[in-house]
Amino acid sequence: MFAAYATITIFASLLFGSAAVIYLIGHEFPKAQLDMKGLPRSWAPVLGAMLALGALGLPGGFAIPLLGTLAAYSLVLYFTGALLAHLRVGSRKLGNWALFFATAVAALGASLLYHWS
Template sequence: MFAAYFTVTILASLFTGIAAVTYLIGHDYPKAQLDMKRLPHSWMPMLGMFLAAGSIGLLAGFIVPLLGTLAAAGLVLYFTGALIAHLRVGSRQLVGWAVFFSTVMATLAMNLNYHGYL
């Protein structure tokens, strides 16, 4: 059970960490996503910090389990907001969102199960 929990958590932390870096360095892809969703570019650092905090929180969860669970729940909320932003503008390009959302949702489920919160 630990191997699955560890693998899913590391994968989610890696995905969200890479996404955080792209937002924080001002890469063109997040800019295009914000333009498509009609959101201001001034939100990029804030969104990047949310992703970075979630990524670090997942890793910190190996030491403080509740922190990892809360980070996973926060990332689920973050990507729920991303879905709402997509649907608000009529975007049906949800493959990237689905990959991120399913990864953080699996991480939350593994955290809850592994630590006996369920």
């Protein structure tokens, strides 16, 4: 079970960490996403920081199980909010969202199964 937990956790951490970097360096993709959703561009660093904290918290669960579980749970909430932002403006382009949300759910499930079952 540890191998599955470690694989999912490391993959999720890398995925969310790369997304955080894209937000934090001021890349055009996050700006376009914020514009499409009618959100201020000034939110990009905050959203990037939230992704970065989640990405750092996931592998922290190897040492402190509760930290990893809370990080995964927070990422699930983050992407639930992203879905609501998409739906609010009528966006049906949810492919990227689905990948990120499924990864966050997998990380949460793996953490719960490995540490708390």
